[in-house]
Amino acid sequence: ARIVVLISGSGSNMSAIATACASEEVDAEVVAVISNRPGVLGLDRAQEIGIVTQVVDHKDYASREEFDVHLMREIDNYEPDLVVLAGFMRILTPDFVRRYKGRMLNIHPSLLPKYKGLNTHQRALDNGDNEHGVTVHFVSEDLDGGPNVIQAVVPVTSNDTEETLRTRVQQQEHVIYPIAVKWFVEGRISMIKGDAYFDNEPM
Numbered sequence: 039a040r041i042v043v044l045i046s047g048s049g050s051n052m053s054a055i056a057t058a059c060a061s062e063e064v065d066a067e068v069v070a071v072i073s074n075r076p077g078v079l080g081l082d083r084a085q086e087i088g089i090v091t092q093v094v095d096h097k098d099y100a101s102r103e104e105f106d107v108h109l110m111r112e113i114d115n116y117e118p119d120l121v122v123l124a125g126f127m128r129i130l131t132p133d134f135v136r137r138y139k140g141r142m143l144n145i146h147p148s149l150l151p152k153y154k155g156l157n158t159h160q161r162a163l164d165n166g167d168n169e170h171g172v173t174v175h176f177v178s179e180d181l182d183g184g185p186n187v188i189q190a191v192v193p194v195t196s197n198d199t200e201e202t203l204r205t206r207v208q209q210q211e212h213v214i215y216p217i218a219v220k221w222f223v224e225g226r227i228s229m230i231k232g233d234a235y236f237d238n239e240p241m
């Protein structure tokens with residue numbers, strides 16, 4: 039399977055997925071990494087492991103619609119079976135989401151449906167939660183609202199800071215995202231009419 043990964047930053051999830059693909063743990067290839075921000079660490083990381091990289095800078099486009107049209111064109115050049123959002127910090131237009139429906143995954147650092155949006159770790163701390171975590175989900179038209187595929191739960195300790203909690207969550211991100219990708223590549227997970235299925239059973 040051919041995978042295009044979209045990033046905006048450090049690309050640690052992209053690396054975890056690319057490593058799993060390279061190790062034959064996952065029968066797929068990351069054929070390109072596209073960033074909407076130039077100069078980010080994730081682009082260097084991808085190049086170091088020999089992956090084609092590209093920048094489609096949202097600042098070069100007058101509107102979200104124009105940006106998305108160009109991004110779709112670039113993605114489609116690589117003919118991916120799966121589009122992976124890995125720290126890609128742009129809200130996507132409905133047309134974009136529809137185009138990759140059922141073949142686009144995102145990772146969000148909370149136990150969705152809790153804490154959609156930003157600052158998830160701080161919000162979990164502020165609310166005194168004793169557990170927190172991360173979710174991989176299919177992307178649907180509502181932001182952070184597509185059906186869940188896999189979650190990891192981590193404990194929150196009384197001396198946690200946003201930073202320590204983020205680190206604990208990110209370690210789990212690098213475990214669960216390659217698993218979700220593996221399941222997709224093996225045809226085990228699918229999204230039908232907005233619901234996720236695992237081995238044809240509703241999740």
Ligand code: GRF
Binds near residue numbers: 047049
């Ligand atoms: C991750 O924590 C992800 O959950 C969030 O953005 C971060 C991306 O990290 N949406 P990286 O670029 O994969 O290192």
